[in-house]
Amino acid sequence: MSLLKEPDYGTPAREGAATVELTIDGMAVTVPPGTSVMRAAAQAGAAVPKLCATDSLEAFGSCRLCVVEIDGARGTPASCTTPVAPGMVVRTQTERVGRLRRGIMELYISDHPLDCLTCSANGDCELQDMAGVTGLREVRYGSGVDAGANHLDAPKDTSNPYFDFDASKCIVCSRCVRACDEVQGTLALTIDGRGFDSTVAAGAGVPFMESDCVSCGACVQACPTATLQEKSVVELGMPTRSVLTTCAYCGVGCSFKAELRGDELVRMVPYKDGGANEGHSCVKGRFAFGYASHPDRVLAPMVRDSIADEWREVSWEDAIGFTARRLREIQAEHGTGSIGAITSSRTTNEEVYVVQKMVRAVFGNNNVDTCARVCHSPTGYGLKQTFGTSAGTQDFKSVANADVILVIGANPTDGHPVFASRMKRRLRQGAKLIVVDPRRIDLVRSPHIEAAHHLQLAPGTNVAVVNAFAHVVVTEELVDREFVADRCEGFAEWTEFIARPEHSPEAVEEITGVPAGELRAAARLYATGGNAAIYYGLGVTEHSQGSTMVMGMANLAMATGNIGRDGVGVNPLRGQNNVQGSCDMGSFPHELPGYRHVADDDVRGIYEHLWGVDLRDEPGLRIPNMFDAAVDGSFRALFVHGEDIAQSDPNTQHVHAALAALDLLVVQDLFVNETAKFAHVLLPGTSFLEKDGTFTNAERRINRVRPVMAPSTGKHEWQIICEISQAMGYPMHYESAAQIMDEIALTTPTFAGVSFAHLDKVGSVQWPCNEAAPDGTPIMHKDGFVRGKGRFVETVYVPTRERSTRKFPLILTTGRILTQYNVGAQTRRTANVAWHPEDLLELHPHDAEVRGIRDGDMVVLSSRVGRTTLRAVLSDRMPVGVCYTTFHHPVTGANVITTENSDWATNCPEYKVTAVQVALTPEQASIHEKPAERPVTATERART
C-alpha cells in the first residue's frame, strides 16, 4: 500500500455513547460527552489547524492555532481544550480565526529555519502543513537570521543511536514531553527555562543517551517537525509506502507500519489501530530491526558431514535431500523415536503448525517440543488444571480497569515495556501496586509510581507466599462466596488445606523473608481493593514449583472472584513474540493443536483423517528429555527451528554433550548461532520482515505478519518444511500460508473463525474465535470456566533442592533487560549494544564488600555445574545473598551456571534459583593487591 497515514483527531476519544449533539460549520455532529470540539470537528470532516495537539495525548492548549468561534462564547476558545456541549454551534473557519492563526504561524516561522526543501521532514512536517493550511504568505518579523533573537544556532543532540534532537527546529509544543509522560510514563523529558528561553531537555541538561530516556520513540512519533527525527529518515529520506505487520520481539505483539522506500525499510512506526499497542512502541520494536539485513545473515543452505568439518554451501535441493535422507537413515537404524524437532516461538503459527505436523505425520512420533518448555510451560499446565485452558484471561486493555495490580516475578518495564506503559498509566491514575519479587524492580518506585507493598521474597519461595495470601483471604473471611459457590469446585477441600496454620504469613515468614504484617496487608488489599489483576512472568514459572505457583495464583483469583470480567484475571506476560501461538499450534509432545491430548482418540482421528496417517497416542520427548536421550544414545537426530538451545537452555555442558552426541543436527536460523556450531545442516531462515503468517501474543491476539520484503533466502520456512516432508516420502503441500491457517481453523475449534481474510478485515482477533465468538474473546471465563467449574488445587509448598551452601552461599537469578532480547542474536546485531554491551552481575554491596569486589570488577561466577567470568555491578536493589545476571551474550554464557533442576510438572528449568559463589578473577585480585598509586610529595621529589 502507499504510505499509510492514520487520521489524527487531535485529542483522545472518549468512551461512552454518542449523546451530545452540536453543529460544526453547519454540520450536525453527535459525539460522547467529554469529547473536545477539535475531535468532534475532525470527525465531522472539518479538521481544525493544530500543532500542540495530537490524539495520543490529552489536550494542552499551548499553540492556540486551533482557536474557533462558538456562538454565545466569549473570545476564540481553543478547540482542543473545549469540550462539546449540547446544542453548541461552532465555526472553525472565519475571517477572525484565520487572522489569528496566521499571526501565530508568523511567530513560529520567524524562529524556524527555512530549509524545508532540504529538511529531513519535508513532506511529513505539521509545521509545514499548517503554514499551508493557514494561508501564511509573509512573515513580517523577518525570518531566519534576520528575525532578531532566535534559536537557529541551537545545538543538535545526536547522541542517541536511532534519532537526533535538533533544537533549532523545535517549536516547544511539548508534545515530546507529554508523550514521554503520558504514553511512555518515563518522564525523562522536560521543558527547561521559561518564555523565550524554553527548550526541551532530557533530564538535567544532559544528552539523550545520558538521560533516563528509554528510546521508546514516543517523542519522535509525537514531534510535529524534524526536531526529533529518526536517523534512518535523515540518511535515507522519507518512506513512500507502508506494510502493516507485527513486531517479532516480546509477547506484547505490537502492530507496526513498516515504512519503505522501494524495497528498503526506512523505519518502523507503531500503528495506532494495533490492538496490543495502540500506537506505542519500545526501543526494540521501534528501532532494533537492523539485524534483519545484517551481513551475518546466512542466506544459503550449508551442509557438513561432521561438526569438525568446514561448512559447504549447497543448493536447497541438496540440503533438503541430505536432511531427508539422513533422518530416514537414522530412523531405519535406531527406530522411529530416535528423531524429533523443536519448534520456535519466534516463527509464525503457520510455520510452527507444519513443523509439528512434520514430526507427527512424517517422523511418525510425538517428539516435538517448543522453547516455551523453558519459559511458560508451567502456565500451560497450571491454567489448564484450574481454568481449563492454557492461556491468560484478559486483554491488555483490561489493566485500565484494575484497581489493584499484583505483579509477581515479572519486570514489565524491561521485558514487556509497551504493556508496562499501559500499566503505569493506570498506576498514575491511582491503582494500587503490589510487587512480589526478590529484586527491587523499577516499578517498585519510579516517577509518580510507588508500590503499596514490595514483598521481597527469597528466591524459590513463591508458593509459600501465594499460599499465605490465600490463607489470609480464607481465614479473614475475604472470600467471594457467591463467585466460588456458582463458579468453582473443590473449594471445601482446598479451604481446609489452606487454612492450616502452617500457611499463615507468620508461619512462612522465616522461609520467605517477607514480614508477616506486610504480607497480610498486601493480601487484604488484593482481596478488598476492587478489581484485582495478577500479572506474572518467568519469576513464577522458572522454578521447581512453577506449575504449582501458577495454580496457586489461580486459586487466589478464584477465591476472591477476580476472574471473568474487565480489570481482573491471571495474566502471563509471555517472553517471545509467539510463545502463545507455538503452544496453541500443538508444539508440546503430549498435545495436538488446541491443547488436546494425543491420547484422545477423537482428536487424533481428526488429524489422521485429514493427514492420511496413523498418529501415536503416547506423548513424545520434551526438550530436556531429548537431551538426556541423546546422551544415552537413543535419540540421534534433532531439527531445531529458530532457537539457540546451546545458549538459552540450562546446564550448558549437558546441552553441549547432548548436541555433540547427535548423528544429525539440523538448525534453521538467521545466523550461525551457538547451536549451529554442533549442526550438520544449516538452513537459512527468514526474518519477520520476510514472513507471511500470524503471531499470537500474550493476550491470545492473533495478528497478521505481512511480508515487507521477499524472503532473502528464496523460500518461506513453511515451504522448506513441506519439501523436507515430501523428500521423506510424505506429500505435504500448501499454496500459501493462508492455506495453512485454513487447515488450522478446520481442525482446531478455538481457531475455527480465523482466516487471513478475516484478520485482514478486522485487524486482529483473540481466540477463541469461532461460531460462538465470531469477533474473538478479549476476556475469558466470563460466564463459566472453559473446563466448566474452576478447580481449586491444593498447592503444597515444597522447597527446591537447590540450596545455598558454604561453598555456594549466594543465590543467582537470571533475567533480561530492556534493550536486549533473549540470547541476543537479534539485538546484539543492532545499535542496542550501546546500552548493554555485556552481561553484568548485579550484586548487593554487602555481598561485594565481604568478597573484596568493587563496582566494575571482573568476577568469576561459579555453581556446582560450571563457571563463567563477567563484570560485577553493585546494586542495592538486590537483597543480600541474591545476585542477578542476564543471558544475552554468548561470551558470558550464563547458562553454564544454571542446573538440571526443573519444574516438577513440566520440566521448565529452574533458572531463577542457582546456588553460586562469586569471587574476583585472579587478574582483578592482583590489581587490587597492588598498592594504590599516590602523588609524589614535594619532599620526596626533593630527595630524589
Added chain:
Amino acid sequence: MSTTTVPPHVRLANDIAVQFHHHTPNRAATEIAEHIRSYWEKRMKEALLAHIDAGGAGLDELAVRAAKLLRP
C-alpha cells in the same frame, strides 16, 4: 564441577512424587501415575520400570507405588 549422577527418570519421578506427599498413599500413587502416563515418553516409563525392577535405588516410595499402576 559436577552435575547430578541420579538418572533423569529417577530424579524426575522423585520431583513429581514429592508434590503428592500430602495425599494418602493410594491417591498420591494414582495421581503420580496419571501424571507420568500423560506426560512421559514411552522409553522414560520403561526406564523407570526397569530401574524399579533393578531395586529402585534412590526412588521415592510413592513413585515406586505409582509405577506399579503403569505396568500393563
